[in-house]
Amino acid sequence: MATTIYDIARELDVSHSTVSRALRDNPTVASATRRRIKEQALKMRYKPNLLARGLVNGKTQMIGFLTGSIYLEMVSAAAMVASNALRKAGYDMQITATEGRFKPTQHCANDLVARGVDGLIVRGVFPNITAEQMQEHFQFPAPTVFTSAVQLPFPCRQVCHDEAAGVTEIMEHLYGLGHRHIYMLSGLWEGWKKYPVFQGFYKNTAKYNLGNAREKIHKAPESFFDENGRRIYDTEVLTVWIKKFLQSHPDCTAIFCTSPKIALMLLSILPRLGVRVPEDISVVSSGDITGASCSHPQLSVVSLPLGKMMRTAVELLLDGIENDDNKPAKVIMPTKFIIRQSTEKVRSKARIKLKN
Amino acid sequence: MATTIYDIARELDVSHSTVSRALRDNPTVASATRRRIKEQALKMRYKPNLLARGLVNGKTQMIGFLTGSIYLEMVSAAAMVASNALRKAGYDMQITATEGRFKPTQHCANDLVARGVDGLIVRGVFPNITAEQMQEHFQFPAPTVFTSAVQLPFPCRQVCHDEAAGVTEIMEHLYGLGHRHIYMLSGLWEGWKKYPVFQGFYKNTAKYNLGNAREKIHKAPESFFDENGRRIYDTEVLTVWIKKFLQSHPDCTAIFCTSPKIALMLLSILPRLGVRVPEDISVVSSGDITGASCSHPQLSVVSLPLGKMMRTAVELLLDGIENDDNKPAKVIMPTKFIIRQSTEKVRSKARIKLKN
DNA sequence: TTGTACGCGTTATCAG
């Protein structure tokens, strides 16, 4: 059994409440006894039971970080930032990854709350969870901040990045390079048609008169989890897919991927099909993972202000906790377009031709 | 305030203990009342207070996952596997990332225990924490399983992968391709000289008579965290570093990286220095991150059995929890060498020459 | 079948 304040009290022949006070530097207890108690506590390796403390205080100094997956580089990076920022403010953060499905997500969220977290950071939107479901089921008694690429269509505290603006930059860039046949390769799940990427794509396709946006958006093959817990896009499958795609869309001169991972794979697959990047086709992506700067060619991307977002989220959260409210607030952060080498002037040939 | 069993009891004019029993399907309570109570609980959106439950039960159904960083792809993947395995067994898992330094790590570990976790998975060894410190400070009252590349030099439950064997495979492979000047580029911190990678490298360098191993091992430039929480190896710095290295070691025909990320960067830097991979220099790494299969050329790697390791760790942990013991156990898992395209027959020229 | 009373380890309020 772990030692409790009672053990210390008994040993020193004082009451447990004196021990409790002494341990938290309450000045009402004589400095002499205070010292004695602290020494004894140290000697007995006393560690306060945080469950008990949380129960009586109604506060746990613990923040929950809820996310569908911790596997994505950008998610884990975000978690680190949030964790460090919170630690500075005296809070611990516990990450809970839920696989993105509704049931586990809700379960974990409830658990977090039931475990008495003082606040909640909900990262991302979840596959197969609609906005309506989020609104209905993601109302927690503890202050909550949502962070994602999506402006949630209900009042809540949230900080998101302006992905649509990023898309605008991309389209502007590509258009300036002469591209008129720009396709979007989406790895995103259904049910969130309102994704700003889509909106941005629609808007700009219209603005530059690039044809029917709906026909330009294509869904990438599903990814899956391998036995090592890694989310994998099967290379073979993607190869077949992109081959078919280019055969039926030979006018394509630029591909905009919503996932940098898919973009990176494209960079490696296309040359094998006899398609050069960027000479034949330009590739660009949303999301700046580190691999993007050592790919061949280096990938042009929309960089997301993850660090700022998470620090802001933490600020919002702490504010909510201090003032014991949960009043809606929306912060939208600008993205930054990083031009590297995967985007170039449009090719002269109208149609692309694959090897053999 | 959240609703408690007392609230339900009052509403239904029964005692709170009846409610407590009913809610956990205790057959001693009349099925009629049981239904009434459950309905009422649902209606009042009752959620059990897990702090209180944990306090009285001495069990929380919660496992802590302690790691220096969650940022590495392999760590987050491992976390997902463990989390899912634990969930199946009825446990929740909370991840705590500590930045790898001693103080926060110890703090977080104590916190986890103080919060009443039923068990602990400690992933990796920690920068700047020696084996002695680990032995002294990582003795927790709750069952603990360590997972890492290192066999901890003290009795504990642990599952590690046999990295040395992986190195052996690499060296065998390279030697077979004619390489006699194999260098190791290590991204690992000091203080853990006992890393099996080193041992494996020493052993095989001796075995194949490849010269003084100590002179073959070189430390890569330090990485740092950028504002977005990503661990970055600065490309410029690494470029300068590798340039200098090759100038002073022109005999080098193969580089073995302990970090796949560095290897990937090398793949992109070397060509810019006029060095072709694998024609001029072979590159190989320990750790199979997904980017390794879409690099140019694809990277030969030692693949770690992360999934199996984590599932085994979970098994060990659950065993420890069930039997309420913490008796030492050591599981060592074999790695798998994946030959891709970054390793080839040794070049004919004795010395490498950089562009300009 | 149900209710009473107590304990889990803290903190907080009151007397003294």
Place this chain on the structure above:
DNA sequence: CTGATAACGCGTACAA
């Protein structure tokens, strides 16, 4: 300055 005593919400002997 210190010590009873009462919460916090839940589980559970024990009694009814």
